[in-house]
Amino acid sequence: MPELAGVELTVGSKDFSEQLVLAYLAEFALSAAGAKVRDLSNIAGSNSGRDALVTGQVDLMWEYTGTGWISYLGKEDPIPDDAAQFEAVRKEDLARNGIVWSLMAPLNNTYAFAMSRKNAERLGIRTMSELAKLVKEQPQEGTFCLESEFASRNDGMPGVQKTYGFEPAPGNVKLLGIGPIYQAVANGGTCNFGEIFTTDGRVLALDLVVLADDRNFFPRYNASVTLRKETAAAHPQITEVLRPVAAKLTNEVVLKLNAEVDVDGKDPAEVARDWLVREGFVRLP
Template identity: 35%
Template sequence: MNELIQTFSERKGELLSAIFEHLAISLSALMIAIIIAIPLAILLSQHKKIAEVALQITSILQTIPSLALLGLLIPFVGIGTVPALIALVVYALLPIFQNTYIGLSEIDPSLEEAADAFGMSRMRKLFKVELPIAMPVIISGIRTALVLIIGTATLAALIGAGGLGTFILLGIDRNDPTLTLIGAVSAALLAIIFSGLIRFLQNRSMKTSLITFVILILGIGGIFVAQNTGSSQETITIAGKLGSEPDILINMYKDVIEDNDSDVNVELKTNFGKTSFLFSALENNQIDIYPEFTGTVLESLVKVPENSPTDLDENGTYQEANKLLQNQFKMELLKPMAYQNTYALAMRKSQADELGIKTISDLRNYEGTLKAGFTLEFIDRQDGYRGIQEKYNVNFNSVQSMEPALRYQAINNGDVDIVDAYSTDSEIKQYDLVPLEDDQHLFPYYQGAALLKESFAKDHPEVVKALNKLAGKITEDQMVDMNYQVNVEKKDPADVAHDFLVKEKIIKGDK
């Protein structure tokens, strides 16, 4: 409990900002869904067959898994708030449309006849008789939609839209249950509070309900806009993938850029998402810079010609990755840092010693008994499990897919026997794991470097100059130590990054 209170106290500013982001996304999606669903239901209330088709369509849309829907939207609208809003609107349509249609369809026919007898026009009958009678049922649908939206909106953090999901993802990644609990409880409380508010409005007049909704939207929206209104100077947006290491690196980028020019406004987007999300964001000008690895570029981001050399050294891997990025995407990978963050397979040291396993080839004798826990990305990569199957002829009977942080918890608990890892992961030290020797040399070189568009680099030479101060810096041991400070010792990534830069005399000592 003390740890929870301490975490809450340290991050209350971030939590308040995340709450307003969450509400802004959720309420905006709700209002858009209301504007679409209620008029559509009113229009189709007189056309039963078409209404049934519309109900089926909205039902089908709601069955699409949220992550799949977000992934489908990214190629068309990029990442960030827009795809999150679209997905949330899609999920909110069914309860609002369904309840509005049912509320209007089940009005006592005698009341309809009485309204006609009084000579009411279609619009007058709608607003004076039908909607007031159906309003409790309509509000109930809105209430269901809002609770659904607030819960689903936590996934918006996966594509850089912010909200309370950032706390949940950060807690999972850092193995910090307090952060996850704060994010989850806050989302649940928002759902309860706003569900109660809508329930209060359920038996109030239509006018009162509309005025309350408008005031709420304007209030939350106003605060959100005020929070995100920056200065008139240009903002450089730097994003990082999930994990402590990208978090440390983007804070280094920020520090070296600001040390070079104190007037530059740098905005960081931490735990922004997976590789494809960040690359799409960069391609669509939603971010300006993010840390990427040479091996990832060649394996996942560019189309490698069939005649390309396969036995490249570190420098050759960088040169090839940069050349293909420039040719295919007009992007530039700056000079890389020194350390390698390549893939590895890791086991508990005690189990590896007991079985006499030292290399990946040794796994062939135990593939039927060992259980593997790999990330989805590793399972699908040619320099991952696919390559292990082909090059090492190793096929585990049990392979579970899981999020990066969870695989370490799984091996520590004995749920799996072998996991994919990165050579700089602090968990290797923390959980007494041993990386197996890549004796067939499957894993390529992975050197980290800043990835940006050529146009941005051309327009910002001082930024490029500042970032290149990191070229050739940071050893593998130094990166492991910094990751350990963040993940195990719970230090702030910004402080860890700053302390390293000062110690190595890359920037001045004042922060």
């Protein structure tokens, strides 16, 4: 990409594995296109990462549509459609803050409920509506492990119960940290159902079954490339380079990449580079 030759670009990210992998994917792809890329990944906290983008400390970073809509634009009601949510965030963030949302990946890192495969087969459920029916008919099976924040937020358990019309029996909700929830669900003793994130590598590693949100309650959190409008206008080739990469980032792909980091202990940069090479986006010297 001759137009990017020698162009200095700083890529930022938040401080968890998926964000680190996404940042390195952008960095390696843009470097291969000729840009001089500076790594400013691993910024602690969503607001700090956003501030770094807005103030020009970083030129681009991957962000999530639900985070943009709810946290940065202050909206209370998410839009239950990936493309419509992206378009709404894109228009308003550009008008209000001069931030361009240039690409949206299929990857949707949102909340969900999961159960062990053994329990899924035993209880015969695959959707949240079936879960609600189970809780009503067999309340002793409706045991949940949740984070304390998720247990009280409108886009968490209270909203789930309202949307799907069920209420766990007293004592059937246990509050745990997000890490222990995955293991508790996999073991199936403490709880049959647990709050998880759809692209967390532990879903794959522990062979958890994710229940379909068949009433589209949970907000959409599609990963998207964001950059300031000045950067987007000066270097439209950034979008050209990253478009085919973003298009291949499905939940299934990113689950495996996250698992390589969080379960296998690989370095996020190595995971990102190897995937780009396997997919033919980058050639090693």
